[in-house]
Amino acid sequence: MKSILLIGQSNMAGRGYLSDVPAIYNENIEMLRNGRWQMMAEPIHFDREVAGVGPAASFAAAWSQDNPDEKLGLIPCAEGGSSIDEWGADQLLSRHALAETKFAMASSELIGILWHQGENDSLNGHYKNYAKKLKAVFDYFRKELALPELPIVIGELPDFLGKTGFGLSATEFAEINREMAKVAGDNCYLVSAEKLNANPDGIHINAESQRQFGIRYYEAFTQKRNILHALGDEDEQLSKIYGRAATKNEKIYLLSRDFALGRIDYQKFMEKFAEIAE
Amino acid sequence: MKSILLIGQSNMAGRGYLSDVPAIYNENIEMLRNGRWQMMAEPIHFDREVAGVGPAASFAAAWSQDNPDEKLGLIPCAEGGSSIDEWGADQLLSRHALAETKFAMASSELIGILWHQGENDSLNGHYKNYAKKLKAVFDYFRKELALPELPIVIGELPDFLGKTGFGLSATEFAEINREMAKVAGDNCYLVSAEKLNANPDGIHINAESQRQFGIRYYEAFTQKRNILHALGDEDEQLSKIYGRAATKNEKIYLLSRDFALGRIDYQKFMEKFAEIAE
Numbered sequence: 001m002k003s004i005l006l007i008g009q010s011n012m013a014g015r016g017y018l019s020d021v022p023a024i025y026n027e028n029i030e031m032l033r034n035g036r037w038q039m040m041a042e043p044i045h046f047d048r049e050v051a052g053v054g055p056a057a058s059f060a061a062a063w064s065q066d067n068p069d070e071k072l073g074l075i076p077c078a079e080g081g082s083s084i085d086e087w088g089a090d091q092l093l094s095r096h097a098l099a100e101t102k103f104a105m106a107s108s109e110l111i112g113i114l115w116h117q118g119e120n121d122s123l124n125g126h127y128k129n130y131a132k133k134l135k136a137v138f139d140y141f142r143k144e145l146a147l148p149e150l151p152i153v154i155g156e157l158p159d160f161l162g163k164t165g166f167g168l169s170a171t172e173f174a175e176i177n178r179e180m181a182k183v184a185g186d187n188c189y190l191v192s193a194e195k196l197n198a199n200p201d202g203i204h205i206n207a208e209s210q211r212q213f214g215i216r217y218y219e220a221f222t223q224k225r226n227i228l229h230a231l232g233d234e235d236e237q238l239s240k241i242y243g244r245a246a247t248k249n250e251k252i253y254l255l256s257r258d259f260a261l262g263r264i265d266y267q268k269f270m271e272k273f274a275e276i277a278e
Numbered sequence: 279m280k281s282i283l284l285i286g287q288s289n290m291a292g293r294g295y296l297s298d299v300p301a302i303y304n305e306n307i308e309m310l311r312n313g314r315w316q317m318m319a320e321p322i323h324f325d326r327e328v329a330g331v332g333p334a335a336s337f338a339a340a341w342s343q344d345n346p347d348e349k350l351g352l353i354p355c356a357e358g359g360s361s362i363d364e365w366g367a368d369q370l371l372s373r374h375a376l377a378e379t380k381f382a383m384a385s386s387e388l389i390g391i392l393w394h395q396g397e398n399d400s401l402n403g404h405y406k407n408y409a410k411k412l413k414a415v416f417d418y419f420r421k422e423l424a425l426p427e428l429p430i431v432i433g434e435l436p437d438f439l440g441k442t443g444f445g446l447s448a449t450e451f452a453e454i455n456r457e458m459a460k461v462a463g464d465n466c467y468l469v470s471a472e473k474l475n476a477n478p479d480g481i482h483i484n485a486e487s488q489r490q491f492g493i494r495y496y497e498a499f500t501q502k503r504n505i506l507h508a509l510g511d512e513d514e515q516l517s518k519i520y521g522r523a524a525t526k527n528e529k530i531y532l533l534s535r536d537f538a539l540g541r542i543d544y545q546k547f548m549e550k551f552a553e554i555a556e
Contacts (some may be wrong), residue, residue: 034371035377049319
């Protein structure tokens with residue numbers, strides 16, 4: 001089993017509305033819960049009650065298509081509203097993410113980090129030290145995990161920032177993006193946020209765009225290169241992911257969930273279970 | 279700030295339907311997220327996508343009424359479907375719960391553990407070793423946390439088990455309860471599950487009953503005694519909790535949440551914000 005660490009702030013944690021996009025279930029994609037693996041179900045993160053769709057689910061689904069005989073585990077450690085300083089060496093969020101990752105690594109091989117952060121630093125000239133600080137974060141994680149070559153994918157900030165709602169104060173997103181680009185290289189790959197759209201709050205990437213963003217993250221990860229523009233075929237790739245037939249285990253999972261949630265009664269559960277188990 | 283560790287299986291994690299009961303928000307009640315504290319919002323646990331209402335929220339609300347000048351932090355580490363063996367010394371779930379608790383203890387004083395578990399051991403004569411194993415779990419946690427006198431509240435298994443749905447196989451719940459009673463004493467207090475009702479799945483305590491159960495847990499905790507029956511005034515206590523007026527901070531939290539979820543637009547958000555801030 002392979003695993004991927006997810007760190008950064010709210011757009012990595014995910015705030016896209018779950019009801020806006022088809023769900024992704026895949027028994028080969030898991031997420032860390034209480035130090036163990038469970039089949040992925042969104043929201044993957046739980047940092048806030050508003051957690052929703054981030055880039056990780058479609059990233060994992062694209063990875064799984066290319067690696068059908070392997071499992072991928074997601075380690076959710078992004079924290080809404082966190083600044084670059086809060087991800088520095090020996091900071092609480094970093095230490096907690098490392099602790100979680102070490103639980104994951106007891107049963108998986110860590111193959112990468114997905115990073116998205118910077119909204120909180122897009123003001124008051126903070127960008128001036130951003131590249132240096134970001135590099136230090138990555139150096140710290142690689143050192144602590146004893147994986148000096150660990151691939152890291154960095155998502156750019158979207159250009160809807162700085163305009164309205166909770167995004168209003170993030171006026172220096174373009175400067176942050178310019179600094180991020182300086183950190184690319186050395187197994188760090190940059191991913192464009194071109195054409196991504198916001199929730200009504202003006203700061204969070206919406207669910208549909210997060211799905212597309214995840215496809216870009218995967219493209220950068222698998223091709224080991226920067227993705228400097230939107231890909232032409234994101235929606236086709238997503239259609240293929242959404243169109244995948246559910247396996248027997250996935251059907252049983254969803255049926256059990258519906259019964260647990262009171263959506264079907266016990267008789268219906270047993271009937272459907274018998275059909276699936278046939 | 280004080281804190282409470284929540285461990286056990288799904289009925290501690292909570293599977294009551296959120297929509298069945300009034301929400302509880304209180305700026306003096308927090309929950310651990312990424313090693314830090316956030317204002318409590320249910321579900322407190324996130325072990326499964328079906329996580330919902332457990333006993334902890336009403337426990338905390340009752341505690342907060344008696345301790346208006348202090349904060350309480352909840353540490354959610356219960357795991358759906360876990361057996362008593364999985365909570366033994368050096369087991370993964372135990373080690374993970376201890377790791378989380380140590381993050382919490384950096385900024386709080388741990389004052390107790392709430393425990394609910396046993397459904398998974400209510401068959402095939404497993405009860406025969408249950409008291410011994412349960413005692414060993416508590417000894418291990420107290421030793422590792424260097425708190426030999428730490429109060430622990432143990433909730434009994436409800437009598438709707440063993441009858442239908444996912445509860446069908448848990449036929450030996452009465453035997454498990456008998457064994458639990460042997461562990462009471464030595465700062466461990468037993469709480470009755472009398473008159474608690476199930477979700478349609480026949481194994482999970484419903485939301486209304488979880489709220490009542492939480493009141494009983496608090497009564498045992500604060501009075502340092504076993505609660506062997508339903509209390510007469512649980513619903514009155516809950517009415518008082520539900521009737522508490524929201525503070526300014528709580529109003530701003532809920533308003534921001536509604537804006538983030540797209541339930542209100544930016545203009546409405548700003549208008550309401552101005553009203554609250556007045």
